[in-house]
Amino acid sequence: MAVAPHDHLLEIGCGRGTAVSLVAERLTTGTIVAIDRAATMARLATDRNASHISAGRAEIRGTGFESADLAAGHFTKIFAVNVSVFWLGAATAQIERIRNLLAPGGVLYIFGERPTAANAEANVLSTERLLRAHGFATTRSIVARGQSRLFTCVTGTPIR
Numbered sequence: 001m002a003v004a005p006h007d008h009l010l011e012i013g014c015g016r017g018t019a020v021s022l023v024a025e026r027l028t029t030g031t032i033v034a035i036d037r038a039a040t041m042a043r044l045a046t047d048r049n050a051s052h053i054s055a056g057r058a059e060i061r062g063t064g065f066e067s068a069d070l071a072a073g074h075f076t077k078i079f080a081v082n083v084s085v086f087w088l089g090a091a092t093a094q095i096e097r098i099r100n101l102l103a104p105g106g107v108l109y110i111f112g113e114r115p116t117a118a119n120a121e122a123n124v125l126s127t128e129r130l131l132r133a134h135g136f137a138t139t140r141s142i143v144a145r146g147q148s149r150l151f152t153c154v155t156g157t158p159i160r
Contacts, residue, residue: 001077001109006030010075010101012065013037013083017045020060024052030076031057037064065094072100079109095134099158108136108156113149120150131156 003009005028014020014034023032032052036042042062052058061068078098098108110127114120120142128138136156143151 001079001107003027003077004030007076008074008103009033010070010078011035012078012080014045014060015041015081017048017060019079019081020045020049020052020058024049024055024057027057031059033059033061033070033075035061035063035065035068038062065097066090070101073103075101076103076106077109078102078106079111081111082113091130092134095131095136099135102158104160106158110154110156111143111151112153113151115149117150120152124152124154127154135159 001023003023003026005026007027007030009023009030009032011019011023011032011034014036017034020032020034034045036045039062042060046053046060049058049060053060078101102108108131110131112120112123112127114123124140128140131138131154135158137159139155141153143153145151
């Protein structure tokens with residue numbers, strides 16, 4: 001994601017807070033807000049990132065994406081790792097909310113980890129189709145190949 005020191009990021013579905021840690025280490029004037037609908041995950045992420053939170057670089061919230069109180073036009077980067085946020089119902093509303101939350105020039109990153117190349121390709125194609133249908137220009141990449149998994153990324157930039 002090429003996190004810059006001044007970026008303002010939103011992570012949807014932060015789990016135990018691993019990505020929050022990696023991102024917050026790169027921030028100086030920027031911030032990361034991470035949300036997870038599971039209270040246990042939000043608590044674990046908070047514990048893991050206590051120093052980043054106290055430094056004002058990170059904020060963890062136990063809330064769902066649909067109900068999170070987030071500032072419109074604030075985030076330079078929004079990302080999700082292995083989160084099915086777009087496949088659980090109201091994809092149109094969720095993508096429109098992301099568009100509203102992105103700052104001008106902001107980018108959406110959807111990372112996925114799949115066990116086979118066929119699974120990865122199907123996931124990437126579905127994600128690209130969905131984003132393009134909602135006015136995003138997309139690019140794709142294979143971020144890494146694990147022992148038996150592919151880690152992919154689809155980026156989306158709103159066409160304004």
